[in-house]
Amino acid sequence: MDHHDDGQRVLKHPLCSRLFHWGLILGFLPAALTGFVIWYKPGSEDFVNLAMKIHIAGAAVLTVSCVLYALLCLDRIAGFIRRNFSWDDRDVGWLLVGGGYPQKMLLGKKILVPPMGKVNSGQKIFGLCLLFLGPVLIVTGWILYAFIPLAPKELIRITNTVHLVLGLYMGLFLFVHMFLGVYNWGEFKAMFGDGTQPLAEAADHNPLWVDKDIEPVAGRGTEKNSYVQRA
Ligand code: HEM
Numbered sequence: 001m002d003h004h005d006d007g008q009r010v011l012k013h014p015l016c017s018r019l020f021h022w023g024l025i026l027g028f029l030p031a032a033l034t035g036f037v038i039w040y041k042p043g044s045e046d047f048v049n050l051a052m053k054i055h056i057a058g059a060a061v062l063t064v065s066c067v068l069y070a071l072l073c074l075d076r077i078a079g080f081i082r083r084n085f086s087w088d089d090r091d092v093g094w095l096l097v098g099g100g101y102p103q104k105m106l107l108g109k110k111i112l113v114p115p116m117g118k119v120n121s122g123q124k125i126f127g128l129c130l131l132f133l134g135p136v137l138i139v140t141g142w143i144l145y146a147f148i149p150l151a152p153k154e155l156i157r158i159t160n161t162v163h164l165v166l167g168l169y170m171g172l173f174l175f176v177h178m179f180l181g182v183y184n185w186g187e188f189k190a191m192f193g194d195g196t197q198p199l200a201e202a203a204d205h206n207p208l209w210v211d212k213d214i215e216p217v218a219g220r221g222t223e224k225n226s227y228v229q230r231a
């Protein structure tokens with residue numbers, strides 16, 4: 001595809017995905033932050049108890065968001081799974097140079113990076129972690145919430161350890177995601193704005209996606225959302 005910078009935009013994140021992302025911010029993020037407090041106990045008992053209340057409120061928002069997304073946007077989840085499982089030689093090349101981020105951030109040098117699709121290899125790893133570890137984190141969390149007095153002590157001990165280790169790991173991963181989400185300002189504006197991005201910018205960041213997976217919106221040649229992802 002020929003990508004001129006003629007004001008055309010591509011819809012990268014449809015409304016349902018942007019709303020789900022807000023669900024993750026209002027649910028997963030407070031759960032992750034308070035998880036650190038519950039574990040490290042940096043303040044008084046009252047402070048840790050408050051953190052626990054926020055943790056459970058965040059957990060509820062997270063769980064409802066995931067259920068609604070699964071019920072209403074199953075096709076988006078299918079796409080997310082497909083993208084995160086498609087790996088080839090380019091991903092090895094991308095990982096070997098860290099996506100060019102260390103060179104850009106530390107040396108101010110833009111190096112050649114293997115072309116990526118809608119998501120890069122780092123995002124694929126983050127996505128796979130969410131797909132595999134997210135449900136375990138949610139299920140172990142509700143077990144700890146509801147069954148501590150009822151379940152055998154050993155089971156609770158194991159559940160607690162799994163929840164703690166995955167929670168800390170995912171929490172740290174999340175901060176990397178947030179940092180890069182803001183660092184890549186164009187991506188930030190697309191996710192937190194109307195979901196669209198200038199076509200030329202998408203072609204630079206996601207060349208394979210722009211080449212293969214998007215199509216013009218019929219009859220709306222030069223309008224805002226003039227390109228969308230193929231069904
Ligand atoms: C549906 C989601 C979740 C529920 C229901 C939930 C529930 C809980 C509960 C009940 C505890 C207290 C365990 C205890 O009394 O020892 C806890 C602790 C914790 N949670 Fe969650 N949680 C959820 C999601 C998360 C998420 C998304 C993270 C981080 C990304 C997280 C990280 C932690 C951490 C680090 C602890 C401290 C564990 C410890 O000190 O042993 N949780 N969670």
Ligand code: HEM
Binds near residue numbers: 174178182188
């Ligand atoms: C304020 C905090 C956050 C910021 C600034 C942020 C930023 C972003 C941005 C810019 C994107 C689009 C990336 C792209 O298209 O290249 C994105 C996608 C995404 N974010 Fe966040 N995010 C935040 C919080 C979260 C939280 C709490 C989660 C939950 C774990 C999360 C999970 C995701 C996922 C799953 C995607 C989709 C990746 C994909 O396109 O496949 N984000 N985020």
